[in-house]
Amino acid sequence: MSKDWSKLYKKYKGLWVALAEDELTVLGVGKTVKEAVTKAKQKSSQTPILTRMPETLDAFAGSL
Secondary structure, three states: OOOOOHHHHHHHOOOEEEEOOOOOOEEEEEOOHHHHHHHHHHHOOOOOEEEEOOOOOOOOOOOO
């Protein structure tokens, strides 16, 4: 089942986000991976899931 990250995208555009296992709870945010992980470790001992929210949502339709 896919997760709706639209609210996360709006709030954290262009930033690294460290998420809990549920893939919705934000544990840490930063301009760099290191910053996001450091903040996440302050909140939880679990290993976070890291993703970078894009600055823009662009559709791509390719062809050969």
